[in-house]
Amino acid sequence: MKARVIVLGSGTSHGVPMIGCTCAVCRSTDPRDRRSRPSIYLDVQDGPAILVDTSTDLRQQALANGIHHVDAILFTHSHADHIMGLDDVRRFNVMQGGAIPAYADERTATDLRRSFSYVFNPPDDKGGGIPQISLTTINGRFNVGGIGIQPIPIFHGSRPILGFRFGSFAYLTDCNRLSDDAWPLLDDVDVLILDALRHRPHPTHFTVAEALEVVERVKPRQTYFTHVCHDLAHAATNASLPRGVELAYDGLALTIETAPAWT
Ligand SMILES: [Zn+2]
Numbered sequence: 001m002k003a004r005v006i007v008l009g010s011g012t013s014h015g016v017p018m019i020g021c022t023c024a025v026c027r028s029t030d031p032r033d034r035r036s037r038p039s040i041y042l043d044v045q046d047g048p049a050i051l052v053d054t055s056t057d058l059r060q061q062a063l064a065n066g067i068h069h070v071d072a073i074l075f076t077h078s079h080a081d082h083i084m085g086l087d088d089v090r091r092f093n094v095m096q097g098g099a100i101p102a103y104a105d106e107r108t109a110t111d112l113r114r115s116f117s118y119v120f121n122p123p124d125d126k127g128g129g130i131p132q133i134s135l136t137t138i139n140g141r142f143n144v145g146g147i148g149i150q151p152i153p154i155f156h157g158s159r160p161i162l163g164f165r166f167g168s169f170a171y172l173t174d175c176n177r178l179s180d181d182a183w184p185l186l187d188d189v190d191v192l193i194l195d196a197l198r199h200r201p202h203p204t205h206f207t208v209a210e211a212l213e214v215v216e217r218v219k220p221r222q223t224y225f226t227h228v229c230h231d232l233a234h235a236a237t238n239a240s241l242p243r244g245v246e247l248a249y250d251g252l253a254l255t256i257e258t259a260p261a262w263t
């Protein structure tokens with residue numbers, strides 16, 4: 001089944017522009033240099049609508065991209081930039097009339113239960129309401145609404161976290177190394193979204209040069225770099241990248257082919 005993928009946020013944890021920064025990229029008038037916190041949305045034709053991470057900017061991202069339905073949420077990991085929009089899920093609960101299934105590995109699920117104790121251990125007096133999430137711990141491939149999803153084990157510094165593969169498309173944010181098991185799971189990927197923070201080395205994110213080495217090995221037809229900080233101006237960086245590799249930007253939309261459910 002075909003799916004439309006929207007890059008909701010392509011920026012690093014601070015976002016671009018950063019608070020208090022007057023660099024050329026933070027002052028740029030190119031809308032592609034305005035990067036909100038990292039997240040994507042997959043709208044499968046005649047299938048589920050899947051949100052990957054609930055970024056700090058979820059509300060603005062949903063408004064900017066006309067998102068009014070979420071059937072499932074996948075979490076890559078529990079860093080603040082990827083989870084702090086969870087409270088905004090309340091709107092989808094109200095509009096859809098029920099809890100939303102969410103999927104995370106064991107460590108991220110544990111962190112979510114602690115960081116959002118008011119969601120997972122709700123008080124008697126719920127005031128303005130709380131998000132309704134039905135959280136499943138995943139350990140290997142799983143299905144959502146007839147779609148087969150393959151978690152990809154990646155390293156974010158020393159911490160193992162998850163990327164996700166949906167058929168011909170893979171989303172690998174927040175990583176500086178792929179586990180040995182990850183490479184065969186990326187065979188024949190057509191479109192790849194991959195972490196590339198900046199040119200200078202970083203302990204938990206790929207640099208542009210390191211990300212290009214991954215592209216060399218995986219050989220996707222098209223790659224977009226995400227989790228980009230204010231060191232990289234969109235237009236100038238794109239001009240320096242090889243054919244088939246570009247920076248992602250907020251609002252970028254792609255069409256990909258999902259995989260059928262695992263049996
Ligand atoms: Zn991040």
Ligand SMILES: [Zn+2]
Pocket residue numbers: 017018021022023024025026027230
């Ligand atoms: Zn800046």
Ligand SMILES: [Zn+2]
Pocket residue numbers: 077079156174
């Ligand atoms: Zn992170």
